Structures are given as C-alpha cells and as structure tokens.
Amino acid sequence: MFPKLFSPIRLKGLELKNRIILPAMGTKFTTDSSMTDQLIDFHVARTKGGTGLNIMECTGVHAPSTPGRFFSIAEDKYIPGFKRFNQAIHEAGGKTCIQLWQGSIAVASDPKAMIIVASDMQLSPEYTVPGASHELIAELTECFGQAARRSVESGFDCIEVHMAHNYILHSFLSGGINRRTDEYGGSLENRARFPLAVIRAIRAQMPEDMPLLMRIDAHDDYLEGGLTIEEVIQFCKWAKDAGVDVLDISRGNIISAALKYEVPPIDLQWGFNIENAARIRQETGMLTIGVGRINDPAFAEEILESDKVDMVVIGRGQIADPEFCNKAREGRVDEIVRCVGCNQGCYDANERADIPFISCLQNPACGHEAEYAIVSTDAPKTVLIAGGGMAGMELASILKQRGHNPILFEKSNTLGGQFILAGLAPRKAEMKAAAIHRGQQLQKMGVDVRLNTALTPAVIEEIKPDIVVNAAGAMPIKLKVPGAELANVYSYPEILQGERIPDGHVVVIGGGLVGLETAEYLLHNGCKITVIEMLDTIGADLGSTRKIIVMENLYGAGVDMLTSTKCVEIKPEGVVVEHEGKTEILPCDAVAVAVGAQSTSLPELEECCHRLGIEYHCIGDALKPRRAIDATAEAAKLAHAV
Template sequence: MKYQKLFSKGKIGNLELKNRIVMPAMGTGFASFNGEASDELIRYYEERAKGGCGLIITEITRIDDETGIGMSNQLTATSGKYIPRLTRLADAVHRYDTKIFIQLHHPGNETYSRLLGGRQIVAPSPVVCKVVGEMPRELTTAECEAMVKKFVTGAVIAKNAGIDGVEIHAAHGYLINQFISPHTNKRTDKYGGDFYNRMRFITEIILGIRYTCGQSFPISVRISADEFIDDGLKLEDGIKVARYLESLGIHAINVSCGTYESGHTIIEPSFMEEGWKKHLAKAIKKNVKIPVIAVNTIKHPAAAEALLEEEVSDFVGIGRGQLVDPQWGNKAKYGKEELLRKCIGCMYCFKIANQGRPLACTVNPILGRETIYNDKNIVKDGEGKTVAVIGGGPGGMQAAYVLAKRGFHVVLFEKEKVLGGTLNVADRPPHKAMITELIQTQVAELRVQGVEIQINTEADVDTVKALNPYGVIVAVGGSPIVPNVPGIDGPNVCTAEDVLSGKVSIEGKQVAVIGGGVTGLETSEVLAKENKVTVVEMMNEVGTSLYASVRGALLKRLAAAGVEILTGHGLSGVSDREITLSITETAHSEKRKADIVVLAIGVRSRKKLTDEFEKAFDKVTLVGDARKPGLIAEAMREANDKAFVF
C-alpha cells in the first residue's frame, strides 16, 4: 500500500478507527427545516463513509433552540424526538465500518438575531464580533449553568442514537471558545477572570458528559490553538488549554485555529498553502498524550501521509477535499489519484452557504444532491448511440463524462490543442495551480470512460452531421464582450484572455484594465509585475462575486503591487496613448494615459453558432456560457444535470 500511515488503524479512547482520515465538521444546510437528519444529509455522509473515511464528525449540531441557532437547516440534538433520524444516520455510516461523532455547538456572538427570530444574540460578555456586528447580551450565571446542561443533553441524545462519540466545539470563536478567550470573556463571576474560571464552562460540560454517558464514551474537543487576533489566544495558550482538557479525561484534541475575525485561517482560500499551520498541531501533540486530529488545508494524499510521518498529528482532517470527492479515501488507497478531484480553494462552497443556501461546490456538481445524482439513479440507456459534445471546457467535459457513464458513445470536439477551455487561462494568475489539476483530472475521467476526444477540431454543423448523432451538447463557451466605443479596434486593445494565454505580452507600459470582476483583477495582478496598471470599473466596488476573504487578500496584493482601482468610471473611447472615461454618477468625461487597454468586461453567448446547431439537429442542449454566461460552478452543475437526463 502506498500510504501506510494514512491507512493504518487508529484509536480514540477505546474506539478503533479503520484509518487516519477524519472528515471534520462543515456546515451544510442539508438537514430538514426542523433540524432532523434528512435523507439528503444522511446520503451525503453515507457517501463519504462509502468513500473510505475513517471518522466523520457532523456539521455544527444545535444544542439550544432559542439562542444557539448557527445556520438555517441545521442538524439539531435538543430533544429525544431527533433520535430516530440520528439513528438512521449512524446506521448508514456504520455499514461501511466508518465511525461518527456529533459536534455539539453554540455560536454565541457569531450568529445573527434574524436567525433567532429577532431575539438578541448572547455571549459570555457584551463583546461584538466585528464580522457579525451585533451587540450580544451577556448570559447570566444561571443561564450559563443551564447551557451546560443543554450540551450534556445533546451528548446523551447522540449516545442513545447509536452515535460513536461527540465533539465539543470550543474553537473558531463560538460560545465555548468565547468563554476560554480573554478577548471575549470579561466576566467577573465564576465563569470569568483567571484561566481556570474561563475554563469552568467547558469543564462542567465535559464532566457532565462523562457522568451521564460513561467514562469510556469518546469525547473530542475542537480548539483554536491560535486565534490570530491581537488580544486572543496564542499558541502557548492553546497548549495550556489542551493539557488542561486532557487532564479532564477527554479522548482527543481536534486542532484548528482562528475566529470569524481571522476567518481566512479557518477556511483557507487558494492562496493558503497545504500544511501552512502544521506547527500548531505539532506543538499540541508534543504536549499531550491523547490523539490529535488536525486540519491542514490538505488536498493531496501525499501531503496527508507526510504530516503523519512528521508526527504533526495522529489523524488528518480532510474537509473540503471530501466535499469535492467523496471517494477521496478509496482513490488514495487503491492507486486512483489521477481520478481524484481536488479542492481548488475558490470558496464558492462558503459563499453559497453564507447566502442561506445548501452547500454547493464548483468542482463537484452533485454535492448535497446525492439522492438524485447517483449511480443507481443514472439511466444507462445510451446503448452506444453517438452524442457530440462541442467544447472541451469544464462544462463540456462534465457533460461528456456523465453521458459516457450512461452508455453513449461520446465524441468531444475542442478547437484548441488541449482540453480545459477557460480553465486554461483561469489557472494562469497566482495561486491557481489547483485549477490545472482539475483539468488533468477531468481529462483522466474522460479517458477512463472511453470518450473519443478530437482536439484541434473546430466542429461545425457538417462535421457533426457526418456522425449522424443521437443528439448534440453545445458547450462552446462565450466570446469576450467588446464595447462599441471609438478606437476599440485599435492595435493597443486586447482582451484579458489574450494576456493570460500568452498571446499578448506587455512590459513596461501604462495599462488600463477595463472591468473589475474576477478576471479583470486577476489579470491586473499578472500585469502588475512588469507594468503600471489601473483597473477601471463602472460599479462602485470591484470583485463583488468573490468570497470576502479571497477578495480582501487579492485587493491587498493589488495595492502592494501599486495597482490603482478606479470605480464609478466606464470606458467611452480609446486613442493612441490615452483613454476617455465617463464618470458614472455625473456622465462627465475625463482622460487618462494608457498605452494598452485590456478588456475584461465579461463574455456573451455565441448565439450565431448555437443557432446553427439548433437549426440543424432535433436534439440540442446548450450548457454553460453557450446558454448564459456565468460561473464555472454553474456551467458544471448545468452540464451534469442536463447530461443526466439527455
């Protein structure tokens, strides 16, 4: 076996785990509206168990129905009525010899009054979370004592449902973390003050669970080893917390870091490297004897194995990796890494979740929809009939993959010399190497499924007609939008795609990038290495489609590179070494120096081409930008869904 340590057995207390892969808690929104484990939630976890995970820790699970609501459609363990569905969840996971813990959670000041039916949020002290921006009410001493009992009740419910253990969420700035941290605990009663008083709340929870559930019932505690805020917990505090928790008889420490106010350290975007925070877990492990679980932005099985070999932790947390590919464990174990889809760090999952929608993924279009899009439901009625897929971008490749699984003979046409479409320019800016790996994985999937790939072939109606196809999927992408302004056809005007693809090389110039969306900002970062760059955007903000932490980091890098961002301006003309801009609010004009103009305004559907195919064939389906310009995630999802029923 290639990864000996990763697939060796391990123990948490007396509980034996089949390997060292742990799926840490991640909010999904897949539970029913009343907090029960829905069919969708159960199937979601079952697929990860089937895929080779050793231990699954559920999403944040509510223990208080009044002030403890952390998200919509949140898994709940506040009364015995939740036991039957939790039992079904446990049974579904156990059939694959995978163990499951429920994570007991209260958000404290990291939630919103709108989620609480208008009630004021609560916390140990009236300290505002800068991300939430709402003043919490301080819990009374009696309320703290009552809250302890609610955590204990949640553990009893879990045990009665056949769940293997519980994890107490004492990290990420949530309620228990707020009691532990001097940043948020300003109390003067028995739950505040010195270290031991600040630890009293979690102490009572742990002792209560041990008393009611038994000494051997596994308890893990998730901690933020470093909060990464000025007056918060530092690593030396995290070590002290871990050692104290061990003395209370818990069975494992799950090491994470950060709070909402340092959120990019919790849910890392693409610019954070694999293993960047391994020093935290390593320091904790050196100071405790109980097993340590740790997350480390792991994308590759080799990175997980290396962390185990280095004794960073005893178990590795693979979070978003298992959102992207539920077969993460099995593909690593059985030598199928070329087929392992990996997280690209785009943060689309959390952007969607923050909108109150169920969790979704750019790379995995069936996430959370496993009850619909699965191998049992797929109708294998292709019978070798030919389907032509026009366009080898992410949407076209996903459609071809699904159609091939249905038994069609798929012919995929791509006009360029390689597959990937827009991904082949999306991977050029800094910190985008995982997009390159996505292309490689999708291509490997097509080869395994026997898709006939024709590169360097721009398919037209006659080419496709020669195949006498059953149907046609058109996934040709879009064309860059070119505004109708004077001078736009000049030799000093190009597109962002020209720059990123290397078709155009620009050095030592004054460059105006027109468009402050993702493409415009990322192209500007590339250009800023050798040029003076100004981004021109009509709206009042740039990068609005990006997740907050990604946007913030990108804007910080652009500022450091000297990129000027000009909002509220639109392009109205181009001349030899100058552009004319219109001010959005006043319609007044102003001129700016610009040697080169780079267009990054977006794309429009290639309607003339798509119309030709729709007229020539009876069964034609448009996906992605060919139908409506949008995100890669939207193209992948649409391609998957339409190919499933084509």
C-alpha cells in the same frame, strides 16, 4: 499504498480503520433542524468511499439559538433521526461523531434564532446584545451536557465539542472577544471557566471508553488580544484533565480576515496549519488531528510519516470525490477527482441565500447522491458535444459512465477551456492542473475526444447523432468605446497567457474576479495598477474567502481601485472616465480590458439540428456566462436526464 494513512488508530475505546477524518462541514441539508435523507445519503456515500470517521456537522445544543438550516440535538425529539443516521453509517461500515455547538453571532443568519455573546456587543447605535448572564451560562452548560446524553443514546461512536471559530465557547476563551470583568473574563483561567465546565458536563454524560474530541483554533488571527498558541496549549492541558481525549486543531474566526483560514481557498498553501498542530501535539502529548488544505494522499502520508499529527482531515477532497479514500488506498490516485479550493459550492453556499445547499464544482452529485447515482442506460444514444471546457467534460464523463456514446469536439489543442486560463492567475495553478487532469481522466475512460476539431453542421449530418449540445463556453467581451483598438490596449486572455504583457502604469478596466486577477498578474510583472469598476463594489463576484486574500494583496501593493467609474474613451495617454458626474482622464501607459464574457452561440448548429429533427441543448457559459459551478451543474443535470 500509503501505509501510514491507512493504518488503524485507537481513540480510547474506539478503533478507526484509517486516519482520514471527514470533518464537520455545514451543508444546509435541513430547513427545520431535523435529520434528512439528503444528509444520510451524503455521509453514506463517503463512508462507502472509505473514510475513517464521519463527523456530523455543527449541531445545536440550545433550542432557542439554533438556526433552522443547522441540525439540532437540543431536544429528545431529534434522537430518532440521529439513530437513523448512525444506523445507516454503521451498516455502511463507518464510525460516527457529532459536533456539539452553540453558534454565538453565527446564528444571525436566522432572524428567529437567539444571539448569545460572551460580553456586550454593539450591533448598531440603537442595539447592543448583552453578554450572557450567569443564569444563561449555567443553562448552556446543562444544554451541552444533555446534548451529550442524547448523542450517546442516538448511537454516536464519539463526540466533538466545538471550541473554535467565534462560536460561544471560543468567544468566552479568547481575550480578543471576551471583554467581561467578572469571574468569566480577564485572565485565561477566568475565560476558560465556562468552556471547561462545558467539557465536564459533556464528559459526565459519556461512557468512560467513549472518546471526546475538541475542535479548537491553534491561535487567534487578526484579533487584538486574541489567543496565543501558548494559551491554547495551556487550555488544552486543562481540557485533557477535564476529559478531552483528542484535539482537532483548526484556525480562523468569522469577525475578521481570519475567515480565510476556516475554509481555506486555493490561495493558501497545502497544510498551512500543520506546524501549529504539531507543536500543540508535542507540548500536550495528546492525539491530534491536522487540518488545512490536505487534499492529496501523498501529502497526507508525508505529514503522518513525519510524526507531526496522528490523523488528518480531508473534507472538501471528499466532497469533490466520495471515493477519495478507496482510490488512494487501492493505488488509483490518477482517478481521484481533485478539490481545487474554489469554495464556490461548499463554503459560498453557506453565505448565499440563493444557493439551497452545498455542492461542488468538481462533483455536481454532491447533495444529489440518491438522484444522481450512476444508472446504466438501456437505450444508448450518440451525443455530440461542442466544447471541451468543464461543462463539456462533465457531460461527457457522466454520459460515458451511463453507457451512452459521447463525442467531444474541442477546436483548440487541449481540454479545460476557461479553467486553463483561470489557472494562469496568481496562486491558481491547481485549477489549470485540475482541468488538465480531468481531460486525461476523460480520455482514459475511452471518451471519443477530437481536439483541434470544431463541431460543424457537416459533421452532424454525417454522424446523425441523437443529441447535440453546445458547451462552447464564452468569449471575452470587447470594449466598445473610442480607442479600444489602440496598440496600448490589451485583453486579459493575452495577458494571462503571456502573449502580450504591458509595462509601466496600467489601468485595468473591470473590477470583478477576472479584472482583479489580471491586476495581480501584472503586479507580479512590476506594473503599477489602477482598477476601475462601473459598479459600486470591487470583487462582487468573488466569494468571501478568496476576496479577503485578493483584496489584501491588492491593497498591500498600493493598487488604486475606483468604483462607480465608467470608461468612455481610451487615448494614447490614458483612459477617459466618468465618475460622480464628472469626466476626467487617468494617465497611464497601457490599458487591460477585463469586463467579462459573452456566450458563444452556435446558431448554425442549432439550425441544423432543427432541420434534421435532432435534440439540441445549450449549457454552461454558452447559455449564460456565470460561475464554473453552474456550468458543471447544468452538465450533470442533462447527463442524468438523457
């Protein structure tokens, strides 16, 4: 299937077996910038899964400014590790690329890393980071060149230079960031001087037939005076003359709301950047890679058949399913585990110190490729699972693959749990579809799924299983204030499910993810909205990329959002709140309650198991309401331990 997608393509002296690129994606798989088995295992899994080219994530070229959680090729001591990486990928049948990088302000995640900027940047009233000196520009140029030399010696098949996303080369190139007044600032020619010098330094260290790729933004978003697509096209022509062979067209920056385009969440449409790439390809005549929420093989085939780009990036799609390419090529499309653009495990991991490395809601084995390899059991066990949400389905799937006998009990008429409900919010239909799809995959695997059936002590006594697991999720918290039972009070599930829809002016109690999505849903139904939140922050449980889009929509619609505001009573005419020590009433026609969820405890099952000597576990929201990624991670950990 998909003949264009799986046709070979030649990049100078390098032939790729297909047109699917595994892009550079930050993993946090290192703590000291050196190669790790974890990264190798991650890439080998996707190589065996059929990807055409593996691009090593952004790799530092300048030792003083490379953070510890980023890989480095700034010194010769890193060459042996990269040789090991390349050998493993090549033995698995793949091709490799390294992305050379200096991160500018992005290195601030490591307080020991040197911050380098294009022009003076004031970080506080007391401290301004000076723009790079001429000596430092020359030093960085040499560092890029030497990094290319090490890359060739390490055995990479090609090199990519990172010219996007606010990193140092983009910072010099963009008039929205570069405020210099010397020969490196002002006109596009001046701003391009350092980036072009870097390209020439890299090219000088590469064999003639080795392709040089360049990742570059199609244009700047949300940056006054930033790059236009016409400027990018002109620069790409200069870059071609300097030695670049392939364009990798991205979008976004880390100092504005354009962050949403770097790792686009579910809210953005598939292929949102393809038309930009197509125009740049047409006007430069260069081989071009298209990027931007391409996670479906049929859609990728359509893009290529329409001759808009030459190759496509499928990154998170291959995080969610390392076998994405093989399944697509062999026509097993229904078996693909779909990325839903939640960003919970991939991008959010790079922003949060409490997440050790990237993972995936749909694939908890990401980052655990070696330890979570499917190993058949020699002692099959019968496992009863209460709850057919994401945790229950993940547990049942892995247990079935390992040769155990999971029996899944779901008291409703469908699998998917809270993911089905989440998929009813604006722009999140993919989540509902993914949950339904996982349920269908589970049943095709032959898992014993019993819908409209609750797991009870009587069933446990009848089957006498080896293990019982409570994966029943959580239920909405009921607001305990006077007036909470009034007829003008609605719960978020009944609103999202369309069971009861308020109209007029609605006060939404709860400014977290669920409350904000309920507010958006009601906006689509013509309601005027006020959101109140007890905490001092709106959307505290939203990842940054999704939060940008949700908050833009709410602010754009004129939604009032009140923080540090507590509901103390609901009356027919409005909501009584406490704010800054004062009590007042917010007039409204209706109230929507979205204050979170509480675990579904099943003490009768636990007591039965204790009495019968049966192993009992509780996972996911049934243990403690959190994010869906935590639920599937716990399910995977348990499934591999059985």
